[in-house]
Each structure stands twice: as C-alpha cells, then as structure tokens.
Amino acid sequence: MSNPQAPRWNATRLPDLTGRTAVVTGANSGLGLATVEALARAGARVVLAVRDPRRGEAAARTVTGAHGTLEVRPLDLADLASIRRFAAEWQGDLDLLINNAGVMNLPESATKDGFEMQFGTNHLGHFALTNLLLPYITDRVVTVCSAAHKTPASTHIHFDNLNLTGEYSPIAAYGQSKLANLLFTLELQRRLTQAQSPVRAQASHPGWSSTNLQNNNATWALRAFGKTINRLFAQDADAGALPTLFAATQDLPGASYAGPDGRGEWRGSPTLVGRSARASDPEAARRLWNVSEELTGVTFPKRLLVTATDA
Template identity: 50%
Template sequence: MGRTWSTADIPDQTGRVFLVTGANSGLGLETSKAVARRGAKVVMAVRNAAAGKAAAAAIADEVPGADLDVRTLDLADLDSVRAFADAFEGRLDVLVNNAGIMAPPRSLSPQGHESQFATNHLGHFALTGLLLDRLGGDDPRVVTVSSLAHGHGRIHFDDLSGERGYTPVRYYGQSKFANALFGLELERRFRAAGSGAKSLIAHPGLSATGLLRSTSTLIRVVGRMVVPLTTQSAAAGALPQLYAATEPKAEGGQYIGPDGRGERKGAPAVVKFVPQAYDTDTARRLWDVSEQLTGVKYPLPAAA
C-alpha cells in the first residue's frame, strides 16, 4: 500500500451515508467520527440510546456540523433488527458491521441463540440482508469486522448455542470465524449476482476498546493488566475498517488488518485469514443455517 495509511487519506465522503453498528464506543465511535469529519452522514446504531446520544455529542464537539443520526438497535434481538431495518429509509452507501461482545458467561438471546453468535454474527447477517435493497450509490460496500480470534474458531453446527460445550473464548472464536465466512461468502454472492457492491472484512489487531466489559470476571481482571502493555488505541484499531470502507483501491473480498508483527498493531494492510475461512462448503452451510435461524432470505444466488 506504499506509505502508511491514515484518516488523512480518507476521500471526501460528502453525500454518502454510513451505517455503523456499535457506534457509541471503541472502534465504532472512531469510525463514525472519522467519516463524519470527511462529510458523511452517519447513522449511529447503538444498543443504549443515552450512550449513543452522548457519543454523538462528543463527535459534534470535535466535528462541528457533523451529520449524525442516533438510532437504537439490539443486534442480539432479531425483532429489534427487523424493526430497525423497517424504519430505515433512503439509500445506504456503506454498512459497517462493527458491534460485538466478547467472551461473556453463557447466555441466550430472546430467540434462544448463544449471545455471541447472536450479536456478532446472526444480528449482522440479518441486518445486512434486510438492508440489501437500500445499498446503492457509487461504490456501495459492506464491511464486517472479524478478529484475530477467527484463527482458533470453528462453527459448532451440532451445538451452536453452546448447550453442551460452552466456553467463553471458544464461542467468541466461533462468532468471529462466522464473520470471516460470512464476509467472504457475501462477496462471492455479490459477484455471482453481477452486483456492483463489495464485501470486505477487517480486524483491529489488539486494540483498547470496550469489549472487556462483556467478558467473564477472570478474563476482565487479566485483561486489565495485559491490555495497556499489548494494545494500540481504538483510533489506530479502527484504521483497517476505515480503509475497507473508504479506500478507493480496496477490493471486494479483501481482509484488512494491521501490518505489524502478528497483525497485533500497525498500519492497514491486506492480510490473510486462516485457510479454513476460505472453505466454501462451510461458508455455504453457515449461510443456509443463518437464513433458517434469522428468517432472512437474501436475493443473491450462491456462487457456482
């Protein structure tokens, strides 16, 4: 990519509409701020309305005149996802599937799905499918945020809810591996449909975000000791997804992450998933299961 890429390289986004999930903190807040500064209208999808309004006010203090629209969305609840999509009007240029929870004690969503799989994957799968007909404009994109944790993940098709073998880290890995499979399969289906839209995937390396709030007590205590020594800032961690969302040279199907050692820190670069993420049979099986569990059918053909 040549010299180090930064928010200064984001092209003018005037007239473009971004939807960012989890926009009130961490990567989502930094992403919203960066594109608002370049003129985009940003729909800030948040679970907690008060936190969203506070985040929007903070952005407005730094970016006077920022065009921000705070809306409530609980990705763990498919009824909330449908209500949000039903109320969304107008064109959408870029969808950033950013929100997530990490390694909490086992709990179930209102529809009975394991909370990490529900929030990190199923909610975004449903949201993307329900908003697909709004995705348009010049260079429409879907950016899905995965994680280094995808590398130890697999899809537990025989125990998706973790009823028999739940551990917080294992099922976080499942959800992030699902993000990778989904993002790549969505790109294949865009191409099969002859769509002009792009699906890209990004990961933040090791970044200081609010994810530790959802973890178990032990992971949270250990994390508070380790995070300051090993991570980069949320602003730096947001750069890969900002590159994927705005860089004109970015291509569909690319995975963008930090270029430093172990992809833990650094400038945005094209990186590689673990080999299992490119398994099209697993991706199609996950896609079919996700359509069944969410009730959202995509108007896109499977790739040949």
C-alpha cells in the same frame, strides 16, 4: 509487509465522503465511535445504530470536527424484532454498512431469540441486518472480525451445536462467532458477484485495541489478562478503527480482509492480511449461510436472486 518509506495510511487519508451515508453498529464507544468520528470528519452522514439511544446521543455529542451529520437510531443485534424494525424504517440509499458491534468472552447467555449470545449478536444479528438492508446498499458492507478466528478454540463452526450447549466456553464461543463473520463475508461476496452487484463485502480486524470489550470478559482472570495486555501492548480505538476505514473506502477486491501490518497483526497501519484455511472454506461458508437463513428467517434479497443462485 508495508514499505517503511511509504506514508502510513491513517484517517487523514480518507476520501471526501460528502453526500454519502454510513450506518455503524455499536457506535457509542470504542472502535465504533472512532469509526463514526472519522467518517463524519470526512463529510459523511453517519447513523449511529445503538442498543441504548441515550448513550448514543451522549456519544454523538463528543464528536468534534464533523463536516457531515450524525443521527442516532435504536438497534439491538440480540433481538431480531429490533433488527427488523431498524431495517423497515430505513429509506434512501445506504453507501456503507459497518458491522462493528460485538460482544466478547461473555458468561453463557442467550439472545432474545434463544441463540448463544456471542454467535447470535456478532454473526446472526449482522447477518439479518445486512440482508434486510442490502436492497439499499450501494457500495460496501464491512464486517469487523478478529484474529481470534485463528485460535485453536476457533477451528470450526459447531454446526451440530451452535449454542455450544453442554460444552460452552467463552473463548470458544467468541472464536466461533468471529470465524462466522469471515465465512459470512466470503459467501456474501460470492452471491453479490453472481448477482453482478457493484456492492463489495469486506472484512477487517483491529488488532489488539483498548476498548470496553475486555471489561466484560467472563472471568476475573480474563479481565485481568485483558487489562494487562491493554496496558502493555494495545493501540487506542482510533488506531484500531483504521483497518475498518481502510476496507470501507479503499479500492480493494471483494472479500478482502484488512488488519494491522505489525508483527502478529497486533497493531500498525492497515493493510491486507491473511485468514485461516477454515475461514476460506467456501463449502463451510455456504452451509453457514443456509443455517443462518433458517435460524433468522432472513434471506438474500429476492431481487438479487435472479442471478445469485446456489448453483
């Protein structure tokens, strides 16, 4: 619990990011755009990695007070070919990769490569993007997770049926993808540590924040529930982005998990929070990593594999 007498951490306490470069996925609205705004105001060069560049350009034009520069590039995390193109075109150092994009509680559907949409976008897309960009990353990878990884529907990764074929549930699929995000961060940090890399893998969650995600829920009941909770309890996107900004810029141990400090972690100032036992399981993390490499065809960078072995 935070000290009530201490100043509450907010975006005005970001360090000077002049000369640093950040990529933010899903940056054209909600938490992503709020993250872009804060980083740009702190002086960073920010690349908005978005599925629809026209919407990305429109979003960039809404950013005010930026001391850094903004750039929009196309990226569809539900398409491995798009991810490979984005990474192939990257040049120069990348200080911060913010894996923010996500889909939630969708009707059953598939990515262009045949993966269940939520697992494919939220986990496999970011898994592939991170590993392809890792040779350029100098500081942090922050992956936006969710307290939904603790729900009863999210108790494990369905390794024998990752697409949940024949047993699909929007809530279970979302929970699995968010559990995967935390296991990915855990195993990524293990590999980075073994490689003696200075890069840190961090995770964050926004609490309950009012964004467009709730409008895409699979059923009218879920959409109505989301709207009600948004109206009564949600914090805005600027507040929801704070745990991500905290994880991206504060001196925290690798594999840290940041979230709101309020009761139930629904809202509040960013602090380090706990994760479920399942999300802390190193064997599940390694197994998920190996499966993800097989599914995407993307592996941990060879130049880091000299010391980062599976031993």
